[in-house]
Amino acid sequence: MIAGLKLINLPTGVKDLPNTGNVFVLETCQRTLLFGFGNNPQMPYFQYAADSSQENSARNHPTVYETYHEEAAYQFLLETICGLKSKIQGENEIVGQFKSAYTEYSSAPHKNSHILLLLEKLFKDAKNIRTRYLTKISQQSYAGICRQLILQKHHEGPIIVLGAGALAKDIVKLMAKKFKIYLCARKPSQVDEFVNKYPVQGVPWNAQKLPYFSPVIINTIGCRNLTLFDEKYFNQWRSQAGPQDLFIDLGSPSVVDSFLTTSDGVYRLDDIFKFGDTLNQKKQIKIENAFAAIKDVTAARNLTASLDLPYGWEELQFA
Numbered sequence: 483m484i485a486g487l488k489l490i491n492l493p494t495g496v497k498d499l500p501n502t503g504n505v506f507v508l509e510t511c512q513r514t515l516l517f518g519f520g521n522n523p524q525m526p527y528f529q530y531a532a533d534s535s536q537e538n539s540a541r542n543h544p545t546v547y548e549t550y551h552e553e554a555a556y557q558f559l560l561e562t563i564c565g566l567k568s569k570i571q572g573e574n575e576i577v578g579q580f581k582s583a584y585t586e587y588s589s590a591p592h593k594n595s596h597i598l599l600l601l602e603k604l605f606k607d608a609k610n611i612r613t614r615y616l617t618k619i620s621q622q623s624y625a626g627i628c629r630q631l632i633l634q635k636h637h638e639g640p641i642i643v644l645g646a647g648a649l650a651k652d653i654v655k656l657m658a659k660k661f662k663i664y665l666c667a668r669k670p671s672q673v674d675e676f677v678n679k680y681p682v683q684g685v686p687w688n689a690q691k692l693p694y695f696s697p698v699i700i701n702t703i704g705c706r707n708l709t710l711f712d713e714k715y716f717n718q719w720r721s722q723a724g725p726q727d728l729f730i731d732l733g734s735p736s737v738v739d740s741f742l743t744t745s746d747g748v749y750r751l752d753d754i755f756k757f758g759d760t761l762n763q764k765k766q767i768k769i770e771n772a773f774a775a776i777k778d779v780t781a782a783r784n785l786t787a788s789l790d791l792p793y794g795w796e797e798l799q800f801a
Contacts, residue, residue, distance in 0.1 A: 483599060483600055484555070486519040486520050487517065487556060488518060488523065488549070488551055489515065489516070489549070489555035489559060490517070491547060491549075491558065494511060494514055500522075503593045504523075504594050506601070511751065513562075515562065553783075556600075556783060557777060560776045560779065563577060563580050563604055563605075569758075570624065570755060572616050572768075575623055575625075578652075579648070584601050611779070614775065616768060616769070623656075624652070625649070627758040628653065628657075628732070629656055631730070631749065631754075639697050640695075640697070641657060642666055643666070643700050644701040645667055646669070646673065649702040649732055650702045654680050655680070658681045663682040664685045664696065665684055665685065673687075697726065697727045698727065699719075700730045701732060701733050701737070702732050703737055704732075704734040704735050706735050708737050709738070710738075711737060711739070716729075716740045726747075727747050728748075729748045730749045738750065
């Protein structure tokens with residue numbers, strides 16, 4: 483299953499990614515991963531490549547990427563899906579991102595069955611690692627950190643959540659018991675779906691006049707080359723916001739363009755990472771145990787690789 487595996491770890495926001503059934507692509511706010519088997523994926527439009535097994539002075543170049551093979555590749559993927567490669571170690575949003583990418587890939591017309599098999603093994607191994615080592619880790623998600631940040635300033639009152647993706651769902655699940663949640667998204671069908679599933683109230687989307695009446699606004703919308711919240715928006719927000727009010731931007735890429743900072747009540751992803759670090763107390767031992775377990779699981783997968791190879795793969799990798 484691991485034989486012939488090739489993984490490329492790229493910076494986030496890279497354009498012109500390969501779009502073939504022989505390459506699986508996962509884009510997150512912190513990295514872009516591509517993997518396949520044999521000669522795939524190939525990155526001919528990058529001048530510099532840093533091999534994971536060697537020190538490379540090219541890491542100072544903005545186009546550097548890392549290449550991993552077979553056992554090292556599987557270990558990197560497993561550490562990533564378990565949240566151990568994230569800035570917030572142990573966070574669980576990455577699982578939803580992996581599953582969304584898997585769903586999209588599995589419905590593609592030219593998917594690779596061996597890639598699907600490897601993803602299924604990854605999900606299984608990641609579930610076991612999380613269950614044994616990463617449960618009840620404080621602040622294991624962006625939503626958890628946001629909740630702690632909000633509770634420092636508010637113990638009740640409404641919260642507006644902007645967006646209707648996986649991150650918005652996590653926030654609603656975690657905070658609906660404590661706060662009144664209003665959901666605002668561009669597609670009314672998405673809002674209706676949330677209203678039918680969760681104790682939330684829908685707010686109509688209006689790009690010209692987004693709601694300002696909540697002491698806490700959490701944005702989960704991210705998009706390249708788009709600004710939804712500019713200085714004009716924040717001038718209106720500040721005219722109604724109190725000294726304890728918060729605007730938390732979790733969108734990636736960010737759709738916020740403002741000079742306001744945490745001292746003004748505006749928190750961005752980097753601020754959430756820093757705040758999460760201050761709350762990181764008793765989880766390091768669990769994380770170290772998880773790293774060790776992942777190494778053992780990867781070695782075991784590598785030993786049984788010959789049993790997992792699909793018919794014809796032995797010939798395919800030498801083609």
